[in-house]
Amino acid sequence: MGQEGGGASGRGRCVGRPAGAPKEDGPSGGQFEYLGTVAAGMADSTEVRELVYLVTGGCGFLGEHVVRMLLQREPRLLELRVFDLHLGAWLEELKTGPVQVTAIQGDVTQAHEVAAAVAGAHVVIHTAGLVDVFGRASPETIYEVNVQGTKNVIEACVQTGTRFLVYTSSMEVVGPNIKGHHFYRGNEDTPYEAVHRHPYPCSKAQAERLVLEANGRKVHGGLPLVTCALRPTGIYGEGHQIMRDFYHQGLRLGGRLFRTIPASVEHGRVYVGNVAWMHVLVARELQQRAALMGGQVYFCYDQSPYKSYEDFNMEFLGPCGLRLVETRPLVPYWLLMLLAALNALLQWLLRPLLLYAPLLNPYTLAVANTAFTVNTDKAQRHFGYEPLFSWEDSRTRTIRWVQAMEGSAR
Numbered sequence: 542m543g544q545e546g547g548g549a550s551g552r553g554r555c556v557g558r559p560a561g562a563p564k565e566d567g568p569s570g571g572q573f574e575y576l577g578t579v580a581a582g583m584a585d586s587t588e589v590r591e592l593v594y595l596v597t598g599g600c601g602f603l604g605e606h607v608v609r610m611l612l613q614r615e616p617r618l619l620e621l622r623v624f625d626l627h628l629g630a631w632l633e634e635l636k637t638g639p640v641q642v643t644a645i646q647g648d649v650t651q652a653h654e655v656a657a658a659v660a661g662a663h664v665v666i667h668t669a670g671l672v673d674v675f676g677r678a679s680p681e682t683i684y685e686v687n688v689q690g691t692k693n694v695i696e697a698c699v700q701t702g703t704r705f706l707v708y709t710s711s712m713e714v715v716g717p718n719i720k721g722h723h724f725y726r727g728n729e730d731t732p733y734e735a736v737h738r739h740p741y742p743c744s745k746a747q748a749e750r751l752v753l754e755a756n757g758r759k760v761h762g763g764l765p766l767v768t769c770a771l772r773p774t775g776i777y778g779e780g781h782q783i784m785r786d787f788y789h790q791g792l793r794l795g796g797r798l799f800r801t802i803p804a805s806v807e808h809g810r811v812y813v814g815n816v817a818w819m820h821v822l823v824a825r826e827l828q829q830r831a832a833l834m835g836g837q838v839y840f841c842y843d844q845s846p847y848k849s850y851e852d853f854n855m856e857f858l859g860p861c862g863l864r865l866v867e868t869r870p871l872v873p874y875w876l877l878m879l880l881a882a883l884n885a886l887l888q889w890l891l892r893p894l895l896l897y898a899p900l901l902n903p904y905t906l907a908v909a910n911t912a913f914t915v916n917t918d919k920a921q922r923h924f925g926y927e928p929l930f931s932w933e934d935s936r937t938r939t940i941r942w943v944q945a946m947e948g949s950a951r
């Protein structure tokens with residue numbers, strides 16, 4: 542199932558449980574209020590602006606929310622460097638505030654470009670990556686960006702003396718595995734056979750391992766590097782491309798989407814604003830609680846309900862006029878597997894002519910049909926994380942975003 546992938550050149554299998562973390566408990570922390578948009582102005586604070594942060598992938602779906610959240614919620618920020626292969630025009634609007642926002646067009650696979658961006662930063666939040674489970678990029682390219690790119694970030698921290706590194710990992714480092722084992726209400730210490738073949742999860746697992754193993758390395762100046770990794774489940778919210786794809790698919794099908802996944806197969810999802818907030822908070826607390834948090838992994842979680850992938854999407858697409866046809870899959874699973882395999886064959890045949898990358902392929906079908914839900918409070922125990930956005934707020938914000946798309950789609 543899925544493409545042959547993983548490993549140094551994207552071939553073979555990558556196996557073995559991802560680096561977990563020793564069980565430790567820590568104090569809980571307070572709750573913060575989110576001000577909504579950059580225009581709402583900076584969080585009032587008498588704190589001294591002295592810190593330089595770098596966000597790689599800062600123009601991506603998650604990266605943009607992290608950038609905006611930092612400007613809202615990190616009062617010690619003096620300079621925010623936004624490093625990305627593709628810079629967004631929206632960055633210009635951020636340059637009117639008290640924080641110096643530096644846009645850096647660069648490639649994480651180019652060590653010298655990464656080193657130049659990292660030099661002088663106190664904290665690096667590394668979100669840049671190729672999030673490809675649709676066969677758009679080759680296994681080699683996925684490895685080059687996700688693994689070699691992460692190596693370049695680590696080495697840049699060591700060479701330039703940056704001490705704090707937060708890595709955006711993924712639930713996929715854990716599962717679903719190629720055996721289709723369900724992960725039901727699991728946490729960071731739940732035993733699970735994390736065996737993957739697909740290049741994306743393999744690359745994320747390798748990158749996460751590199752980040753965690755780098756914890757404690759001496760950086761330029763002799764102090765230790767402090768690293769940690771955050772594992773979001775499926776992120777949703779304003780700017781989510783796959784949600785956009787489902788919405789447009791539904792419009793093309795006359796306002797209907799046809800169920801392909803049983804409602805019983807629950808997937809954990811997490812709102813992008815809460816993932817961004819966890820990045821901001823962990824970056825701050827990592828500086829104060831290095832002994833506890835260094836080398837740790839944390840699932841990203843909030844109060845978003847456990848639902849099948851399609852039913853969860855309908856929380857937002859339903860109020861925007863789409864309907865999910867049938868209470869159970871219309872098409873038997875064996876036929877879906879056949880269609881997925883045909884899509885993979887078509888993609889391979891058409892590759893010399895055009896990119897054919899539908900949502901349905903053997904890998905996405907397998908992942909969608911394997912329950913993966915987390916239930917943990919480790920981030921709360923270790924650094925006082927509490928979601929900034931309730932489920933109701935997350936849902937409302939996402940619906941408003943789809944509706945704004947709807948306006949543009951008419």
Ligand SMILES: NC(=O)c1ccc[n+]([C@@H]2O[C@H](COP(=O)([O-])OP(=O)(O)OC[C@H]3O[C@@H](n4cnc5c(N)ncnc54)[C@H](O)[C@@H]3O)[C@@H](O)[C@H]2O)c1
Nearest residue numbers: 598600601602603625626648649668669670711773775776
């Ligand atoms: N979207 C999810 O559901 C999800 C869930 C868990 C983890 N993640 C992780 O979160 C991170 C961000 O994911 P996303 O959904 O925002 O994806 P995205 O594709 O929207 O953002 C990734 C960003 O990285 C940039 N980038 C890609 N290659 C680069 C390179 N070589 N050099 C510099 N920048 C490069 C892209 O231009 C983009 O802006 C990824 O590491 C991904 O693995 C995503």
Ligand SMILES: C[C@@H](CO)CCC[C@@H](C)[C@H]1CC[C@H]2[C@@H]3[C@H](O)C=C4C[C@@H](O)CC[C@]4(C)[C@H]3CC[C@]12C
Nearest residue numbers: 672674711713774775801850900901905906908909
């Ligand atoms: C039957 C197919 C067509 O209807 C299923 C379509 C749904 C799939 C496109 C998505 C189901 C589960 C998603 C993945 C999951 O949410 C977690 C992920 C980890 C993250 O790091 C990257 C994205 C993803 C792999 C996400 C991708 C889309 C799904 C496979």
